[in-house]
Amino acid sequence: MKRFKQAVSLILLIVFLFPDAGFAISIPDELKLGKEYLQLIKDKGVILHDPVAQKMIDIVGNAIVKPLPPQPFHFDFYMINDDSFNAFATPAANIFVHRGLIASLDTMDELAGILAHEIGHAVGRHVSQSIDRSKIVGTGSLAGMLAGILVGAASGSSEAGQALTIGSMAAGQSAMLTYTRENETEADQKAVLFLEKTGYSPDGILESLLKIRQTDYQGIENIPDYFKTHPGTTARVSHLSGILADYKPPADKPLPPENFDYNMVKYRVIGLYGDLDTYIPKIELALQNNPDNVAFHYGLGLLYGRATRMNEGIEQLNKALAKNPFEPMILLELGRLYIRNTEYNRAITILDSMADDPLLEDWAVFNRSIAQIHTGNLPAAQKGLEHVLSTDKPGFEKANYHMAEIMSRESKQALSNYYLGVYYARIHDEQNAARQLERALDTLDDEKMREKAENELENLKGNGKKRTR
Template identity: 90%
Template sequence: MWPPSDKTVNRQKKQLLVNMTQLKQAVSLILFFVLLCPTSTFAISIPDELKLGKEYLQLMKNKDVILYDPVAQKMIEIVGNAIVKPLPPQPFHFDFFMVNDDSFNAFAMPAANIFVHSGLIASLDNIDELAGILAHEIGHAVGRHVSQSIDRSKIVATGSLAGMVAGILVGAAAGSSEAGQALSIGSMAAGQSAMLTYTRENETEADQKAVLFLEQTGYSPQGILDSLLKIRQADYQGIENIPDYFKTHPGTAARVSHLSGILADYKPPADKPAPPKNFDYNMVKYRVIGLYGDTDTYIPKIEIALQNDPDNVAFHYGLGLLYGRSTRINEGIEQLNKALNKDPFEPMILLELGRLYISNTEYTRAITILDSMADDPLLGDWAIFNRCVAQIQNGNLPAAEKGLEHVLGSGKPGFEKANYHMAEIMSRQSKQALSNYYLGVYYARIHDEQNAARQLERAIETLDDEKMREKAQNELENLEGKGKKEEGTRIEYFNNFITPHQNA
């Protein structure tokens, strides 16, 4: 959900550590599960890869690690699609996502789902570097490297499969207990040697493809090499100490050497096109830092940077967002106003300034600013959403209700909390049944199934409107169906993969 609630920032930081531990286990479950399974279990057909990609994507969504930031998401899509566009027809549709994680990483998963970590955006310096990394991941997807891994997995011993799956299940059931995690990691190590050589070969192939892809886009292939050099030079929470089988991109030193050789004699084609018009990368970078980066880490860094470059709009913007997430809201407003004075019509600044005015209980001022950008093609719906929050506080419930209906009707991701505010409006209007309905939908969207079921059941019991009661019933059935599917998947994994190996 974007933007993150100020009240939940600390809780989200703690939960993120748990989520990422579980996510590493989940990634390992799929990757190593696939790599260690006999080929008779997992085929490498396109339909099967599509199914695997869909399941993995749903897992990511359920873990709440995908960020639906409209600006960063649009930038990633523009760059990624520019690279994909000149390619010959592909068996999969390419989709791009940003993951809420501070590490310098990106990865491709089955069926051309490409994930970029927020820490990667925060660490790169220009659009060419982002294009280079995306081109590399697209190279993995075009090469169908996951499918090739499945095909070659018959050379890897399968004896540790049962222990690995059991470790994942134990870890998930115990809330990622250390014992469960250790069991899964120990089981994964069995296939390490066979995987690493193959993965490094994939890395080389993906780099070679990336250079070819970038020749047709207008982005410079030098960006791949520059980004790799940053990986080597930077200290990202001890990432170099993580075992190779836990990294998505091993063999960095060899890749740097190989790419340096390729680019030493590289000459861009004479008819190389201009890259598509895009965002100011620095503004997006400091937006990501400001909204999702660690405040204690970045505030002092940007304060020092501003001393050396006091007219830098992106620095003022990022620092304002960081202050806004701490207890320094007035200073955040001051920094955003400084950025706005230098770039008076920038929607990114206007939106966040309006949001900080709401946090500062200056609702009328917030409404005025947000009104000015409600028609913006990218951020207009977010301006309307935040304006509705201010209108609720000002007592203009009809206008807020109309705006929230528009936002929810758009079907865009990230507006989960619009349901919460609709519930608030209904409660203030003494429409308790409708309040229960919207609150139930809100809890369902944030994966709080217990509270969602409770609120939806209350709504079904008390709603007079037949259509709304039917919608509540459908929401409840979807909730129950999801729970049964997850339990069925777990049982299927156990029956199909653990039991046979135990019997063998």
């Protein structure tokens, strides 16, 4: 919070120093700004690449966008690794949802309501209007100020510190790019109209607002970030209550798109990323009152695993699996815990059963490859990791690390250096990346691999990094 206050003070100073440096932001300017802003956020490594939660967010968000008339921007949805209750739109229709919001809601309708509101801001070009009102220098420097002040302040800090700074990013954004209450009303009205065409209930907007409002907070510093960045909450609740009091869904209302068990996704997010001390006692208590709840067993098993209580975690996941056999989300995490518990063959058997799952197959192959390394089946592990890397999906950075391990065991040191260099590059450790890639180039014979290593090194140079020798 101290860092956030410093950032806001700096923003206000910029406003004071440049009161007349106005500009009317065009669509090309906003596209450029959105691209720069998104890249700066990605470079900080705070976007969560969870395949299940991301798929759910994409399905809901795209269902809302699909019926819209042609838009100047392509809508993209991202999840931020932060436990605050927040969601926000940035320039050029990039929509961000904090994992804390997923953990605070209970239904797809509530998530759809939040996303529809943010999409309403993007469709109304409220971000662009706010930039225009702010009268700050120009689009190129604005991206740097937004992300540099509110994201770059975390440089050199711990991963948790980076996430915390990102958590206050939207709050800082609101200080510079404030939505008006008219913007909020318009976004809510648009959201209700959007949701009519999706199969999701517009009641979800109001229910989500009321749920977040009921959060136990005291004092301005503990108010959920969503309320800081979306002004006039009391008026919004009153206005939405009036709209929805007489609301009748259209007779031809479509069915919702592909559905997820929201609670399973919610407790996955809590189990894999939530605070252990906060959530373990909460879910333990919840299970006493509802011992047959599959999502509770699933989430608690994941939390126990992160707390290195492996046997208890495996027990909880097996209880969840007994109540919901063949659920891929449970199978994947059970396989991962068996690996961590050194039960490699059992893990391989479980992960083999997921070979055809359309969403989690690649994650099953990745984890099975790790287990195969431990059992000594290096050819199978290498084949699996090469498949995962060929997909070029985010979240598989460590596949390069395990490929380096295989190459080292096979006495292929140059290739080991190459994959280790790529791994460090992907986690933004440029110094170690350059060192390993240079070592690889000293002895690599394969021309194709040399070209790949040179390209990786050039990319590092392009980011301002030079060869270490």
